[in-house]
Amino acid sequence: MYNQHCYEMGTAPSAIRKLFAYGLEKAKEVGKENVYDYSLGNPSIPAPDAVNESILKLIRESDSVKLHGYSMAGGIEAVRKAVSSDLTVRSGHLIRPQNVFMTCGAAPALLTVLHALCLGPDTEVIVVAPYFPEYKTFVLASGCRLVILPPDIPDFQLNMELLEQYINEKTQAIILNSPNNPAGTVYTEPTLDKLARLLYKKECEFGHPIYVISDEPYRELTYDDLYVPYVPAYYTDTIICYSYSKSLSLPGERIGYICVPDVCTDSKELMGAVAGAARIIGHVCAPTLFQQAIAMCNGVRPDLTAYNKNRLRLWHALEEMGYECARPDGAFYLFVHAPGDDSTAFSEYAKTHYNLLIVPGDSFGCPSYFRLSYCVDYDMIERSLPAFKKLIEEYRPGMK
Numbered sequence: 001m002y003n004q005h006c007y008e009m010g011t012a013p014s015a016i017r018k019l020f021a022y023g024l025e026k027a028k029e030v031g032k033e034n035v036y037d038y039s040l041g042n043p044s045i046p047a048p049d050a051v052n053e054s055i056l057k058l059i060r061e062s063d064s065v066k067l068h069g070y071s072m073a074g075g076i077e078a079v080r081k082a083v084s085s086d087l088t089v090r091s092g093h094l095i096r097p098q099n100v101f102m103t104c105g106a107a108p109a110l111l112t113v114l115h116a117l118c119l120g121p122d123t124e125v126i127v128v129a130p131y132f133p134e135y136k137t138f139v140l141a142s143g144c145r146l147v148i149l150p151p152d153i154p155d156f157q158l159n160m161e162l163l164e165q166y167i168n169e170k171t172q173a174i175i176l177n178s179p180n181n182p183a184g185t186v187y188t189e190p191t192l193d194k195l196a197r198l199l200y201k202k203e204c205e206f207g208h209p210i211y212v213i214s215d216e217p218y219r220e221l222t223y224d225d226l227y228v229p230y231v232p233a234y235y236t237d238t239i240i241c242y243s244y245s246k247s248l249s250l251p252g253e254r255i256g257y258i259c260v261p262d263v264c265t266d267s268k269e270l271m272g273a274v275a276g277a278a279r280i281i282g283h284v285c286a287p288t289l290f291q292q293a294i295a296m297c298n299g300v301r302p303d304l305t306a307y308n309k310n311r312l313r314l315w316h317a318l319e320e321m322g323y324e325c326a327r328p329d330g331a332f333y334l335f336v337h338a339p340g341d342d343s344t345a346f347s348e349y350a351k352t353h354y355n356l357l358i359v360p361g362d363s364f365g366c367p368s369y370f371r372l373s374y375c376v377d378y379d380m381i382e383r384s385l386p387a388f389k390k391l392i393e394e395y396r397p398g399m400k
């Protein structure tokens, strides 16, 4: 006997994984250079040298037993101090070590926070479309009720009128992700300003806090010097979930943190609940080696030259061909309107006729758009452009 739901979750591949697997098989048949795989969001630039140097230094100079041993559940004190001072300097708002809880990346950070906030089956958590598909899994796993706010097309900011209708006395949190996966958009200061006004109004109306869970794995991935507003500066009841997976190209190392600033309502108690939730789900003691490595790399930022080159080439080429793209200000995704509004049909056609592997927007809660991950080889982008061109010229809804 086993848990049927877990079995289904574990054996049903996601749309993205299916596409990726299809690409590997297809490459055997037609050659790797003839398959254009835009499916996975895996960083394609190496970790900065400083990261590898720190790891080597730690291995050479530290006590091996300690280096590979357990840390304190919420992280090494010196690491929390380094992370909190970096956050303080960058945001201009005081963050202290006790506001930081180290995690194995953003996924466990989110799951931990959601568990910490769940008050029972009536607890509602709003997820804004388009969203990272795992949010659904995390919200439901934490015991909360999932509420999906439809996408604000074509700017992919927040539809405040609609959001107001979705908030009620059971609303406990709203998950924001900026820069956004899959849209590549960044919430602007006016958006956050309006959001804060709305949420403060609703907090007064219902007499309890409504938390923003700000999921920020792409915080450093923006272009043209665009500033990503620091969400707690607009809305104090914000909890940050951060990851080094994308910013330092370390997705396999599983390192990130939760930050509950002092200004957040019940911040001290919330940190206690975070520690308890992490214990309950077994996500404590983030890897000691990588905690120390990232602490030594405070202030190291990724070199986005390669992503930016890909972004500009793909975005401008597709717009010239007639595709409509969401403005890709951050992350490494281009979100494109599917001709005919049915991205599943369009993606299937692209796959079978042109070996173009593009992710339909259904799993992101936005079925009329598809996602392209441009953390790929520049040459693949160049090779794929004629296929994109023929595709938009030839495709008509209903074609198979």
Ligand code: PLP
Residues within 6 Å of the ligand: 041, 104, 105, 106, 107, 108, 132, 177, 181, 215, 217, 242, 243, 244, 245, 251, 255, 256
């Ligand atoms: N949140 C978003 C928006 C993501 O895109 C991802 C990973 O792709 C995660 C969270 C999970 O990141 P991590 O690797 O840190 O668990």
